[in-house]
Amino acid sequence: DSKGRLWVLSEESGLSLIDYRERKSLPLTWHEGLRERADEVRISSLVEEPVTGKIIIGTLNCGLLVYDEEQIRPIAHDSTRDLSVKSLCLAPTSFFVGEGGIFVGVEHDGLLLFDPLHEQVRPLQIPNCRYDLSRGKVHALTCDSQGNLWVGLYQRGLMVLPKPMYGFEQVAFSDRYGDGWTACVTSVLATRTGDVWVGTDGDGVYVVRKDGSRSHYTMHNSALENNAVMAMSEDEEGGIRLSTYMGGLVRWR
Numbered sequence: 001d002s003k004g005r006l007w008v009l010s011e012e013s014g015l016s017l018i019d020y021r022e023r024k025s026l027p028l029t030w031h032e033g034l035r036e037r038a039d040e041v042r043i044s045s046l047v048e049e050p051v052t053g054k055i056i057i058g059t060l061n062c063g064l065l066v067y068d069e070e071q072i073r074p075i076a077h078d079s080t081r082d083l084s085v086k087s088l089c090l091a092p093t094s095f096f097v098g099e100g101g102i103f104v105g106v107e108h109d110g111l112l113l114f115d116p117l118h119e120q121v122r123p124l125q126i127p128n129c130r131y132d133l134s135r136g137k138v139h140a141l142t143c144d145s146q147g148n149l150w151v152g153l154y155q156r157g158l159m160v161l162p163k164p165m166y167g168f169e170q171v172a173f174s175d176r177y178g179d180g181w182t183a184c185v186t187s188v189l190a191t192r193t194g195d196v197w198v199g200t201d202g203d204g205v206y207v208v209r210k211d212g213s214r215s216h217y218t219m220h221n222s223a224l225e226n227n228a229v230m231a232m233s234e235d236e237e238g239g240i241r242l243s244t245y246m247g248g249l250v251r252w253r
Contacts, residue, residue: 001048001055002048002050002053004019004020004021005017005018005019005020005026006018006019006020007046007055009043009046014038014039014041014043015028015041015043015057015072016028028067028072029070029071029072030071030072030073031071031072031073031074033073033074034062034065034072034073034074037062040061041059041061041062041065042059042060042061042062043057043058043059043060044058044059044060044085044086044087045057045058045085045086045087045088046058046088047088047089047090047102049090049102049116050090051116051117052116052117053069054066054067054068054116055067055068056088056102056114056116057072058085058086058087058088058104059085060084060085060086060107061084062074062081063075063079063081063082063083063085064083064085064104064114064121066116066119075114075119075120075121076118076119076120077118077119077120077121079120079121083104083106083107083109083112084106084107084108085104085105085106085107086105086106086107086137086138086139086140087104087105087138087139087140087141087152088102088103088104088105088114088141089102089103089105089141089142089143089149090102090103090143091103091113091143091149092143092147092149092163101113101114101115101116102114102116103124103141103149104121105138105139105140105141105151105152106137106138107137107139108137109123109134110132110133110134110135110136110137110138111124111133111134111136111138111141111151112124131153131156131159133151136153136154136156137153137154137155137156138151138152138153138154139152139153139154140152146163147163148160148161148162148163149161149163184200184201184202185198185199185200185201186199186200186201186228186229186230186231187199187229187230187231187232189232189233189234189240191234191238191240192234192238193210193238194209194210195207195208195209195210196208197232197240199229199230199231199232199242200227200228200229201228201229201230201245202227202228203218203227204216204217204218204219204222204224204227204229205217205218205224205229205232205242222252223250223252224242224244224247224250225244225247225248225250226244226245226246226247228244228245228246228247229242229243229244230243230244230245231243235251237253238253239251239252239253240252240253
C-alpha cells in the first residue's frame with residue numbers, strides 16, 4: 001500500500017500485514033464482533049482508497065470490511081454481510097461515480113458501488129450497458145490506463161465498458177434476445193422535434209424520444225410489412241417515411 005506495507009492473503013494463515021521496508025510482521029487488530037471469527041473470514045480482495053487511506057477488504061463470507069489504521073471492522077452501514085465479494089476495483093472518475101468510489105464485484109448481485117466516505121453500498125447501473133450486470137456473477141474487475149472498465153463474468157466471458165469520451169456513449173436497447181441490442185443498424189434519422197429513429201435489418205425500428213423514453217416498432221405492432229428498415233426520411237408535415245426491404249414504403253405520422 002502507500003505506506004510501504006505488504007498485505008498477504010493465504011488459505012492456511014489468513015491475512016498478514018508486513019512492513020516491506022523493515023521486513024517484519026505487523027500486528028492486526030480485529031473488531032470485537034469479528035475477533036472470534038477472524039480465522040474463518042475468507043478474504044478475496046483488497047484495495048486502498050486514495051482519498052481516505054482506508055483499506056477496503058472484500059470477503060466471501062462477511063461482505064465488506066474496512067481497515068482504518070486501528071482495526072479491521074465491518075463497514076459503518078453494514079448491508080453487505082450476506083454478500084460474497086469476489087473483486088474490488090477503484091472506480092475511474094470517467095464513470096461519474098464520485099471521487100473515491102469503488103466497484104464491487106459479487107457472486108449473485110453483479111456490480112455494486114461502495115462509497116468509502118459514507119461507507120455505503122448501492123446498486124450500480126451502467127447507462128446503456130448491453131448486459132444486465134445486476135444479474136451477473138462478477139468475479140474479476142480492473143481498470144486500464146485509459147479509464148476503461150474490464151469485467152470478468154462467470155461463464156459469460158469478458159466485458160469491456162469503454163470510458164465515455166467527447167460526449168459519446170454507447171446506446172443499447174433491451175430486446176427479445178435478453179442480453180442487449182444485437183440487431184444490425186441500417187439507418188438513423190434525427191427529426192425536427194428532437195427524436196431519433198433507428199432502423200434495423202430484422203428488428204424493425206426504434207425511437208428514442210427527446211425526453212429519453214423509447215419505443216420499438218415491428219411488423220407485429222405497427223403497419224410495417226417486414227422488420228428490415230433500409231432508409232428513413234422526414235417530410236414537410238413531420239411524417240416519417242420508412243423504406244423496407246421487399247415491403248414497400250410506409251409513412252408514420
